Amino acid sequence: MITEEQREAVTGWFAGRLPGEWTVEPPRVTVDREEVTVVLTIEDVTAGESEVATAEARAGRARGFREDTREERMKIAREAQHRYERTVSWGLRVGDHEELWTHVAAPVMTRLRQPQRQVLDTLVESGVARSRADALAWCVRLVGQHEGDWLAELREAMTAVDDVRSKGPAA
Template identity: 75%
Template sequence: MITNELQERVSGWFAGRLPAEWQPATVTIDREEITVVLTIPDVEVEGTDAARAEARAGRASAFREETRERRMEIAQEAQHRFERTVSWGVAVGERHELWTHVAAPVMTRLRQPQRLVLDTLVDAGVARSRADAVAWCVRLVGQHEGDWLAELRQAMDSVAEVRAKGPAA
């Protein structure tokens, strides 16, 4: 479980380590990975939404190339310090890109009714495989149950705090 203390330590370290012009950054962590999404200034482009989208894509691409060495140096330091892979992304206006990220395998055992759900998604062309269908379902739950998941995480943090106050084993 990722505690609030660990999230604060990691976020604080990146706030102190990242150059000021790369701030604000959003730092998200799990058991395997730290994802740092940098917010860079939006583009000033007149014209269609398509032109603006392409300008944002160009700005993101240029930023990625211009900052690669420095990002890799910072990532290497963080990986040694926190024992997690560091992944990077950028937000430019409404455009959000992840450049690198971990796709961690997850094993599960499903009974036939659950497998039939996955097979229906595959057969309908919603997903390419059962694994893709599981990922699709997880994204859907994350989108529609965000408040509930946030409340659940907060409750888990409270349990961790109570455990920490208890007797040592």
């Protein structure tokens, strides 16, 4: 498990390492066992004549930023990967347009009993998912979307437990 202190260290390192002119707000940094994801927010475009024009302008600005900063981002990623022993992935937000570029899809093994397998098989047979693995990923995304507040509260509680453990007699 990643501690809050480790998350803060990684977030602080990126805040100090990234060129200030790249973003209009601090980067959003997410850390797990395999990956560090850095989402940058750049200046929004001037609204177009329509929603479609604005959306395309944002997508174009994101594409330009990705290409223009590629070499420097890869250099920073190599430094961070060496320092934190995790893959670094990048994303960008322009207005309400957000995209993630190359990021890790880590395999996760699990054992399921027949009732759970039947849920996955129903999703596959109905065409909602291509495979059991896709069905399981779909289920996890759905829980993440609908239980976000509960998951955030659970993460906060885990952080509090880590703090108590670090102050215990074995510390």
